[in-house]
Amino acid sequence: MSDDRDDDRVAATDRAYHVDGELVPASEASVSVTDRGFQYGDAAFETVRAYGGTLWRWDAHVERLFGSLDALGMPADELGLSALDLEARVRDTVRANDLADAYVRLSVTRGETPGFAPPAADETDPTVVVLVKPLPRGGSPDAGGESVWDGPxxxxxxxxxxxxxxxxxxxxxxxxxxxxxxxxxxxxxxxxxxxxxxxxxxxxxxxxxxxxxxxxxxxxxxxxxxxxxxxxxxxxxxxxxxxxxxxxxxxxxxxxxxxxxxxxxxxxxxxxxxxxxxxxxxxxxxxxxxxxxxxxxxxxxxxxxxxxxxxxxxxxxxxxxxxx
CATH class of the missing domain: 3.20.10.10 (D-amino Acid Aminotransferase, subunit A, domain 2)
Structure with missing residues (x-):
């Protein structure tokens, strides 16, 4: 994986996103207009930061994501999702974009349903999306770390x-x-x-x-x-x-x-x-x-x-x- 910031700053149109188990070009990545995440906000997400190829506090993020899914009445295990599976999707997306330092957004929606009432979790076909974009190197400023903000x-x-x-x-x-x-x-x-x-x-x-x-x-x-x-x-x-x-x-x-x-x-x-x-x-x-x-x-x-x-x-x- 490249550690060069210039290499990391891939144009958005050249990036690859992970949608429902597949890496696709950003220009082709899409979610159905009948997806409940789009129609009702019926979805949970996490924003994770990758530093030098490491997903910072991944376990804490995925634990909170699973808690959010529980609160929405769609436990991850009933959706057929595991922490290892989601981590693999995130890792694949980061690697496909040749990023060492990145913003990562992982979303899980309830998917498409024929009506307003949501189905039982074990009858749900969730939509899983991973988006990434480059960020500066983090960590200690003495080692080259940079902030994403400018001033207080x-x-x-x-x-x-x-x-x-x-x-x-x-x-x-x-x-x-x-x-x-x-x-x-x-x-x-x-x-x-x-x-x-x-x-x-x-x-x-x-x-x-x-x-x-x-x-x-x-x-x-x-x-x-x-x-x-x-x-x-x-x-x-x-x-x-x-x-x-x-x-x-x-x-x-x-x-x-x-x-x-x-x-x-x-x-x-x-x-x-x-x-x-x-x-x-x-x-x-x-x-x-x-x-x-x-x-x-x-x-x-x-x-x-x-x-x-x-x-x-x-x-x-x-x-x-x-x-x-």
Missing amino acids: ATIQTVKARRVSDRAIPSDAKTHNYLNNVLARVETRVTGADEAVMLDDDGHVAECATANLFFVADDAIHTPSLDGPVLPGVTRAEVLDIAREEGFPVEAGAYTPDDVRGADEAFIASSIREIRPVGTYDGVDVGGGPVTTLLSRLYDERVEAACYADNSNEQADGDGDHGPE
Whole structure:
């Protein structure tokens, strides 16, 4: 597998995607217009990052995917899907595109059905799609790692609320992302990088595409999973690093004022990793020593797990999966 970034940046039209068990040119990849994932958002997905040919925290991602499928009433085993099978499809797609460092999106839909009511899981023919695109080398900056973002993030509280867990299970990562999309639509006016979504009680839940953290009173705080918060894989990694370093960690219910008045704040996601927050609703917050340290330690974990041996010829799941 090529480690040359120029080689990695394959034009989108020249890429190959994995659709229902077959690698096909991106220009020919398609899903039926009657697929339930298209018609109803009746699907689950995961976004995984490949570093140096290694699928970062693969086991945690596939575990969450299977949890999402369970929440949708279509357990993976009843669909005839296994973690090894899905990993093979992802690895084949990454390899077919000659990528070492990549964004990977794995989707499983309920497939096509004759009517609105979904069939039993064991009577379902799921649609499985793997998309990839190149990313910069990750890991330690001293070893050539690069960030996918440029500068601290500007974040903004929006009117669109996070969907209640009573409506759509908040721990399920599904294609039903409309409220997150509407949240990002609101940021067009200010040009903010991320939208901060509140729950029905006005507490901070999460950003449209990231988990939110802040540092105050000598502790690291993040919204609790008791609220409508997706249990992010990177969120868990950050908390594991923080506890390993002896930082007090608190998960609770917080208002926007709590975050705006914090000593520092950052957002976290699989693709953007750890990004400091510059301003929140126009109020200067900024990163700081804790954010900088966590980011460095995260990079070091990636470097050690994914780039220590660059002789790998295919994307393999790593063996250390932290707290997830």
